[in-house]
Amino acid sequence: MLKQHLNLKLSQKLSPQQIQLMKLIQLSTLELEQKIQNEIGENPALETGKEDIENDLNDNKTSDTEEINIEDYLNDDDIPNYKTEVNNYGADDENDRIIPVSGGISFHQNLKSQAQNLILSDGEDLIIDFLIGSIDESGYIRRELDELVDDLAFSQNIFVTKNEIYRLLKKVQTLDPAGVGARNLKECLIIQLRRKSNRNDIIELAEQILTESFSEFSRKHYKKLIDKYKLTKEFLKLIIETISKLNPKPGGTLANESRSTHIIPDFSLYIEDGKLSVLLNKRNAPELHVSANYKEMLEGYKQSSIKNKANNEAVQFIKQKLDSAKWFIDAINQRHQTLFITINAIIEHQKDYFLSGDEKLLKPMILKDIANKINMDISTVSRVANSKYIDTPYGIKLVKSFFSEGMKNDEGENISSIEIKNILSELISIEDKKNPLADHEISKELKNKGYNIARRTVAKYREQLGFPVARLRKEI
Numbered sequence: 001m002l003k004q005h006l007n008l009k010l011s012q013k014l015s016p017q018q019i020q021l022m023k024l025i026q027l028s029t030l031e032l033e034q035k036i037q038n039e040i041g042e043n044p045a046l047e048t049g050k051e052d053i054e055n056d057l058n059d060n061k062t063s064d065t066e067e068i069n070i071e072d073y074l075n076d077d078d079i080p081n082y083k084t085e086v087n088n089y090g091a092d093d094e095n096d097r098i099i100p101v102s103g104g105i106s107f108h109q110n111l112k113s114q115a116q117n118l119i120l121s122d123g124e125d126l127i128i129d130f131l132i133g134s135i136d137e138s139g140y141i142r143r144e145l146d147e148l149v150d151d152l153a154f155s156q157n158i159f160v161t162k163n164e165i166y167r168l169l170k171k172v173q174t175l176d177p178a179g180v181g182a183r184n185l186k187e188c189l190i191i192q193l194r195r196k197s198n199r200n201d202i203i204e205l206a207e208q209i210l211t212e213s214f215s216e217f218s219r220k221h222y223k224k225l226i227d228k229y230k231l232t233k234e235f236l237k238l239i240i241e242t243i244s245k246l247n248p249k250p251g252g253t254l255a256n257e258s259r260s261t262h263i264i265p266d267f268s269l270y271i272e273d274g275k276l277s278v279l280l281n282k283r284n285a286p287e288l289h290v291s292a293n294y295k296e297m298l299e300g301y302k303q304s305s306i307k308n309k310a311n312n313e314a315v316q317f318i319k320q321k322l323d324s325a326k327w328f329i330d331a332i333n334q335r336h337q338t339l340f341i342t343i344n345a346i347i348e349h350q351k352d353y354f355l356s357g358d359e360k361l362l363k364p365m366i367l368k369d370i371a372n373k374i375n376m377d378i379s380t381v382s383r384v385a386n387s388k389y390i391d392t393p394y395g396i397k398l399v400k401s402f403f404s405e406g407m408k409n410d411e412g413e414n415i416s417s418i419e420i421k422n423i424l425s426e427l428i429s430i431e432d433k434k435n436p437l438a439d440h441e442i443s444k445e446l447k448n449k450g451y452n453i454a455r456r457t458v459a460k461y462r463e464q465l466g467f468p469v470a471r472l473r474k475e476i
Contacts, residue, residue, distance in 0.1 A: 020327060024335045026383040029264045029281050032335075036288070039328055045294040045321035046328060048287060107251060108132055114175045123158070124168060130156060131165075131172050131181070139180040139251025140188065141169070179250035186214045192246045205229065206239045217243075220474050233476050240476070265391035267343050267399075269354060276347055276354055278390070280340055288332065290325045294318055338376070342384045343399070345373045350402055357394040362416045364406020407451075420451055421461050428467055433475040 027035060040046050111132045120128065130152060134141050141148075145162050152158045152165075172181040178195040182188035193207045209217055209225060216224050226236060268279045297318055347354055349369065352361040367385065371378045385400040404416040427445055431437045437445070439462065443455045453461075467473065 021331045021334050021338075022380075022383065024331050025338055025380065026387050028387055028389075029266050036332070040288075043321055043324055043328070045291045045318070046325040047289055047291045107137065108135065111135065111172075111175055111180065115172070118171055118174075120171075126156065126158060127152065127160060127165070127168050128172060130158075131169060135172075135181060135251065137251050138249040139177070139182070141172075141181055141183055143183075145169075177247065177250040179247060182250075185248055186210060188248065188250065189243060189246050192250075193243075202235075202238050202242055205231075205235075206242050209239065210243070220472060222474075222476050237476055263389055263396055265396050266339065266388040267390040269347070269390055269392045271355065271393060274355065276351065278340075278343055278347055280336055280343075282336070288325075288329050290322060290329070294322055294325075338380065339384060339388070341374050342370065342376070342381055343388075343390065345370050346385075346399065346402060349373070353402075354392065357392075359422055360419050362402065362404065362418050364416050365403050366405070367403065407453075415451070417461070420446065420453060421465055423449065423451070424458065424461055425465055425467075428462075428473070431473075433473065436470040436473040438470045 024032065024035070040048060112129060115125075115128050115132060118128065131141065131148070134143060134148065136142060143151075145165050148165050149160060149162055152160060169181060173179075173191055175181065178192045179188040182191055190207060190210050193203055193210070196203050209229065213225060213228065216228075222236060225231065226233065231239075264281070266281050268281060270277045270279070346365075349365055350362060352363070353359065367378045367381045371381045374381075385403060388399045389396050390399055401418075404418045407415060407417065407420075423446065424442060427437060427442055439458045440455045442462070443453055443458045446453045446458070462469075
């Protein structure tokens, strides 16, 4: 038997404006510029530039803040059926959901363009395209030949043997950059050495070592290599130098060409007479306002005595665009305010560092510290810290880099983990490369300097700094 009953519960939901604000906060300055331009293009009720001052004042008193009731103009019977469905997109709305992607030649498109110059028989071009599509962003095909054969049979209905796949894979490996299409690092480095035009004894022996003794070479067992190939230390150094100049990720050469490496700072810090001031970068951000024409159109429909379906749909469209424009302008203003409050709290917390530039003066600071200061959620501070840069007199810094864990030294002072990482990096840079310091030895050195750091913590900081273990830092 079906029964009806009431269920009362509390729930928390984000308004569309709050969702839009969170998305805007995490955008960089360059991404925000693009977002504003896209919004202007999509919403005719959103305009740029300065309005007439008198009209602007009047609009702020009426249309910009007044909630217009359009219930008198609308009737449920006049609403199209698709608007009341869950998948509420009409036929005309389908194109609006397509997001245009900027052009440019991708890594795989570049390889396919080169493959057109290969001499292939009928049907082999499809297999070549499949192999190129199997290459990852690093430039490798990380799949076994048997898997490629099976995948071609099931997905492309193309039946080939393992030997045929191997023969065509070798053709893919002739494409640029050298090393692309390799199945592992060993094969990648060997391909690059074989493509060298200036062959000599060093290159010949380097290829032989990688082919026969790659395990010993990768583990830096140099003494075994010297004994096996009867080399001098000086000659082995030349071989290692030659191999170190090869590219372990050939795909990154082309894959990163279209990515912009230019950083546009979101904040600019200035020091004047010992006082800190910060400015928010509003580069190319136009002044936004709600279209006066759309407000007049809505007012005209409001005063009109004609009440029909066409007028109702027009009123609904205009009201939707006006609300969207107001929401977007408010979200942009709130974004600027949130960023400004957050960065000022960070600067105040790290004032000693920003006045001097000495990283030893960086205080321990976590997201919760700033969130408590500005009475905002930790996730909001995280969005600001993870994606924003600040231009300081000491260089452009990622805001996230000012956050660090804290610990006490032997004198009971709170110190930042950044300071410990700098000392650790310095110890590794001046170590004897023939006998590099192990993690437990670095721990002892830090304890001698007054920092009681465990070996496991040293290993964590070392990995964060990008230093390999002692065995892999060893040199001849």
